[in-house]
Amino acid sequence: MDPENSKLLRFALDAINAAIANGEFTADDDSKINSALMGAIEEAINRSDSLTPDDRAWFARKVERRTRAKMTFLQRTRRSHLKRWGRAFRLFDHTLVTAEVLNSTLEGSIGHWILDDEIPRAPFLLGVDGSMGGKELKCLLLLSIQSRACSISHEIRLLAEHGFPEAVVARDRSLHELSVIAESLSQHGPIDTEISDRYGAWTVAESRKAARLAADQGWPHVPLSGSDAELERRAEASWGRDFFKQNGWASPLFPGRRPPIPFSDIEKLTGMDFRRGYYAAGNDAIHAGPTALTDRARFRNGAIFPTASEVQHETVRNFLAVAAMTLSQVSIEACKVISCLTEDYDTLFSVKAIVDAADATVAELKSGGMRPRSE
DSSP states (O other): OOGGGGGGHHHHHHHHHHHHHHHSOTTTTTHHHHHHHHHHHHHHTTTHHHSSSSHHHHHHHHHHHHHHHHHHHHHHHHHHHHHHHHHHHHHHHHHHHHHHHHHHHHHHHHHHHHOOTTTTTOOOGOOOOOOOOOHHHHHHHOOOOOOHHHHHHHHHHHHHHHHHHHHHHHHHHHHHHHHHHHHHHTTOOOSHHHHHHHHTTHHOOOOOOOHHHHHHTTOOOOOOOOHHHHHHHHHHHHHHHGGGGGGGGGGSSSSTTTTTOOHHHHHHHTOOOGHHHHHHHHHHHHHHHHHHHHOOOOBBTSSOOOSSSOHHHHHHHHHHHHHHHHHHHHHHHHHHHHHHHHTTTTGGGHHHHHHHHHHHHHHHHHHHSOOOOOO
């Protein structure tokens, strides 16, 4: 459109000219003119319903047509994925349900164990009244990690079917982080609780960081109170100020080394760095790096970049397989440790069930699904 025909720009320029005529500033004062122009354009936008009624009506019709087309496109994307990966989705669902049943079983084991009066209870975490530590904390941390892995895997499953590849990759990243943490908590053995105690206490380090960020935004500082404040004080007294630095909870895994400790080092220590490439892809999917932005170019459906769902069979194949393997790994680690701590060893039969389910899912995805790879 020719700028001279712009009704919004004409409204803004008229406002500037009126301001100059009223002596609010001179035509030579570029700084005030630019500032006033921005304000006048904002006012023009707010009045666009009356200033450009035809344009607004045209835009509304476009939105209505796009809404109908979008629904059709979403259905077509989902149908394409189901035709190719329908069997894999069913197998992944079976893996998910198996993991959920395992979660319920482990929850029952922990409940019976905690309620057993003959089992000696661990002292409070760092002696803070009401703060759980020891074996009970480790069991609940692993149960929580495994339950969150189930939840994230559900998200990945739905996102893959409906064609949101970047979201699939991003959530795979989160699943990978859970697996690294689960492995790290028992690097010194299933019975050891030093790492899990420190990880549980690290909530105060996260609270301290959140308070610092809030203060940077001008919010009033709200110090921890009650048992949280006492836990913070005793954590610093017991483990030093380094505990509050990046991943300070993991210091015992790196003897003689002080934080900060990059996540990649914990990843390598736990033997999980072989999936680093998938984790890096997840970083690209989350962050606004230039490579991730330019790699989104598709030149499909009359657009340079996708704005909604899309069919990406290779993303479904690779990252759904990784999700199944990671969910299985987290579930196995949680099962082994919790079974050992609660002495409910018969629960270990569940390991074979989750392994079989995940292996079947991965095999189907590797085989190419129900359609040729060249599709």
